[in-house]
Amino acid sequence: MGSAGPAVRAAGGELEPFGPFGPFDALAEAAHRLYLDGYGERAVHAAREGLVLCEAAGDERTARYLQFICCVALHQLGRAAEAAEEAGHLLHRLGPRADPVWRAKALSLLAEARVDLGMTALAMDHLAEAQLIVTAQPVRTYDHLSATMSVALALRALALFEPADELMHLMLGLSFPPPRVQLNVVQEAAVLEVSWGAMLDVVGRGGESGPRYARALEHAARMRELADRVGYPEMRARADAVEGFVLHRTGEPDLAGARLRAAAAAFRQREELVETQIARVGLALSRSRAGDDEGARELLAAVQRTSSSTQLDVWGLTALKVRAETAVRHHGGHDAVDALGELARISLSRLWEDRESRFEALQDRIRQHAMAEQVERQGRAALEDPMTGLGNRRRLQQLLERPDQRFGAVLVDLDGLRAVNEERGPDVGDAVLRRVAALLRAGSREDDVLVRYGGDEFVVLLPADGADGADPQAPAVAARLLAAVREEPWGGLATGLRVTASLGAAGPAPAAEALAAADAACARARRAGGDRLELA
Numbered sequence: 001m002g003s004a005g006p007a008v009r010a011a012g013g014e015l016e017p018f019g020p021f022g023p024f025d026a027l028a029e030a031a032h033r034l035y036l037d038g039y040g041e042r043a044v045h046a047a048r049e050g051l052v053l054c055e056a057a058g059d060e061r062t063a064r065y066l067q068f069i070c071c072v073a074l075h076q077l078g079r080a081a082e083a084a085e086e087a088g089h090l091l092h093r094l095g096p097r098a099d100p101v102w103r104a105k106a107l108s109l110l111a112e113a114r115v116d117l118g119m120t121a122l123a124m125d126h127l128a129e130a131q132l133i134v135t136a137q138p139v140r141t142y143d144h145l146s147a148t149m150s151v152a153l154a155l156r157a158l159a160l161f162e163p164a165d166e167l168m169h170l171m172l173g174l175s176f177p178p179p180r181v182q183l184n185v186v187q188e189a190a191v192l193e194v195s196w197g198a199m200l201d202v203v204g205r206g207g208e209s210g211p212r213y214a215r216a217l218e219h220a221a222r223m224r225e226l227a228d229r230v231g232y233p234e235m236r237a238r239a240d241a242v243e244g245f246v247l248h249r250t251g252e253p254d255l256a257g258a259r260l261r262a263a264a265a266a267f268r269q270r271e272e273l274v275e276t277q278i279a280r281v282g283l284a285l286s287r288s289r290a291g292d293d294e295g296a297r298e299l300l301a302a303v304q305r306t307s308s309s310t311q312l313d314v315w316g317l318t319a320l321k322v323r324a325e326t327a328v329r330h331h332g333g334h335d336a337v338d339a340l341g342e343l344a345r346i347s348l349s350r351l352w353e354d355r356e357s358r359f360e361a362l363q364d365r366i367r368q369h370a371m372a373e374q375v376e377r378q379g380r381a382a383l384e385d386p387m388t389g390l391g392n393r394r395r396l397q398q399l400l401e402r403p404d405q406r407f408g409a410v411l412v413d414l415d416g417l418r419a420v421n422e423e424r425g426p427d428v429g430d431a432v433l434r435r436v437a438a439l440l441r442a443g444s445r446e447d448d449v450l451v452r453y454g455g456d457e458f459v460v461l462l463p464a465d466g467a468d469g470a471d472p473q474a475p476a477v478a479a480r481l482l483a484a485v486r487e488e489p490w491g492g493l494a495t496g497l498r499v500t501a502s503l504g505a506a507g508p509a510p511a512a513e514a515l516a517a518a519d520a521a522c523a524r525a526r527r528a529g530g531d532r533l534e535l536a
Contacts, residue, residue, distance in 0.1 A: 030050075043069060100136075101146075124361050130147070197209040199314050213249060223238070224239045236266070263275075281303055396511075400515070409461055424497065443477060474508075501530070504533070505536065
């Protein structure tokens with residue numbers, strides 16, 4: 001999903017006019033639209049071409065959306081091994097400091113690909129972590145919505161319809177997404193419900209499919225409404241395909257035929273689209289009812305020929321079952337025909353019966369991830385400043401006790417923070433501290449250690465990169481931080497507020513020595529009036 005980029009398939013939708021999207025977002029929007037319309041090969045090509053440009057231009061935000069779209073398009077094409085590889089590249093791109101919801105998106109894509117590859121245990125591990133992330137807090141952003149959709153689709157791939165439906169219900173209740181994103185959500189919800197109902201029919205539990213088909217009809221009606229609102233006639237036709245199939249299964253064949261004919265005339269039935277398979281099965285039912293057995297067989301054979309090779313191939317097996325049903329209806333029973341129907345039923349029945357064990361396995365993994373996260377959180381809390389989320393003195397002490405490693409050091413002392421607290425109030429002072437912590441994170445490298453050293457002092461320790469222990473990074477980092485403090489719009493925290501800082505930087509040495517040298521340099525900056533950088 002995206003504002004105009006990666007939209008909801010696990011992910012993407014219409015991109016918002018502002019937010020977390022990069023300057024080359026139009027590339028992601030174009031690639032996503034190709035994916036959404038079922039042009040998988042073209043979407044992969046567009047995403048990979050755009051990725052080269054974004055990486056060259058340094059637009060990392062758009063690059064990750066393009067990699068995400070490439071992955072979902074590969075999955076749509078049934079190229080599970082490539083999709084898994086692309087999801088792995090996305091995880092690597094995000095790195096250890098990734099926004100958790102982006103990690104959830106990548107893990108969900110990896111899980112879905114690994115389901116297709118038969119690696120269910122690994123898929124469960126990825127999915128458990130992703131589900132824990134998306135359910136940890138309310139969905140308030142586009143990326144969180146996209147991640148939640150990714151998890152729901154991975155759950156659907158495992159036939160875990162109930163938890164997938166819970167996430168769909170949550171997303172359908174959100175008011176902030178623009179209409180095109182809402183359309184993407186409703187479309188996936190409709191496919192979920194109709195696939196669920198079809199599977200129940202095939203496994204011999206047709207009495208339970210009624211509520212699923214009723215929900216599918218509701219979603220199809222909503223799809224048409226939203227498609228008309230945003231001017232997306234093909235999505236309206238895909239809603240007709242869903243409704244036509246459901247009407248056949250619920251005893252209204254005449255209306256079903258009308259819906260399906262309208263759908264067939266209004267959208268090109270590309271193999272990548274689930275609605276193509278749904279429409280073909282529905283049209284086969286209509287042709288069989290009209291006595292066109294050859295036409296029905298051709299449609300059903302096309303579904304089986306082009307359906308995915310995943311573990312859970314609902315529509316390929318539904319086509320097999322319908323093929324057997326129509327043969328019996330027109331030509332009477334036959335051992336071979338009965339065997340076809342029984343094969344479809346047994347294949348999906350086994351998968352259906354495995355659902356409980358898969359659900360229990362998923363819940364066990366979620367509990368394990370939750371416990372591990374709690375232990376890690378407790379460990380972090382012992383070394384973390386609660387105000388800023390940076391390291392605390394205990395974290396710094398760990399490094400000061402390691403004379404074997406060399407660090408550059410930057411010490412940042414906020415000028416006059418006590419006066420800010422007295423004149424503006426402690427809430428403004430606390431906000432200043434948190435804002436400075438954010439500037440430190442933005443201006444530091446991944447391996448740098450950030451510490452709140454005292455009430456208004458911060459330390460950045462930079463592991464020395466050079467083989468000889470020489471590293472020019474500390475002065476450069478300090479200069480960037482001084483510029484960032486000067487340029488920050490502090491008036492947004494309180495009218496007329498101005499914040500300055502004194503900084504000292506020291507070259508590589510054991511942590512204790514580097515810190516002492518940076519402290520002395522920072523003291524010189526303070527004595528010189530502040531708002532400056534001194535080098536040791």
